Amino acid sequence: MLDTLYLKIAMLPMIGVAIFAFVKGDGxxxxxMGTYLLGWLxxxxxQDDGQLYQDFQWILFLLDVAMAGTFAFIVWQSRRxxxxxxxxxxxxxxxxxxxxLFDVRPPVAAFYTVLNLASYGILLTIGIGTFWAWQERxxxxxx
Numbered sequence: 001m002l003d004t005l006y007l008k009i010a011m012l013p014m015i016g017v018a019i020f021a022f023v024k025g026d027g028x029x030x031x032x033m034g035t036y037l038l039g040w041l042x043x044x045x046x047q048d049d050g051q052l053y054q055d056f057q058w059i060l061f062l063l064d065v066a067m068a069g070t071f072a073f074i075v076w077q078s079r080r081x082x083x084x085x086x087x088x089x090x091x092x093x094x095x096x097x098x099x100x101l102f103d104v105r106p107p108v109a110a111f112y113t114v115l116n117l118a119s120y121g122i123l124l125t126i127g128i129g130t131f132w133a134w135q136e137r138x139x140x141x142x143x
Contacts, residue, residue: 013120014040017127025130026137028078032071032086033126039067040119061097068094082129089121 014037021033046059071087096114099106137143 013123017123017130021126021130024134025126026133028074028080028083029126029130029133031074032083032129035067035070035074036122036126039063056097056101061094061101064090064093064097080129080133082125082132086122086125086129089118089125093118 018033018037021029025033042063043060046063048055048057048059068087068090071083071090075083075087093115096111096118100108100111134143
């Protein structure tokens with residue numbers, strides 16, 4: 001999966017947000033980022049590149065459902081609004097899998113576009129949430 005320069009460059013926002021979340025974030029930011037990174041790594045390991053454009057990949061669907069479940073648990077435990085947005089975007093990914101499963105005839109490129117843009121949306125919400133948590137700590141004089 002990381003065989004092209006484009007994909008390696010596209011990883012830079014993820015690495016930047018991950019460093020920011022782990023260094024400046026609180027518990028929810030770190031947990032959501034950790035879930036995101038584990039899901040990304042598991043997706044790289046578990047996807048079947050040979051069947052990428054032909055068959056429904058149940059393992060990736062279940063992985064995305066598990067990530068949505070983890071985000072839902074963090075929403076339930078946390079008082080942060082941005083986690084709800086991350087969950088909503090992850091549910092969009094799950095729904096894209098379901099649309100593809102039921103063969104509603106979207107082009108496969110549209111399916112992967114939704115997955116990629118949702119990934120950046122989740123990174124954006126994590127980055128915003130980390131920034132807010134960092135600013136709250138600075139305003140309280142804890143940092």
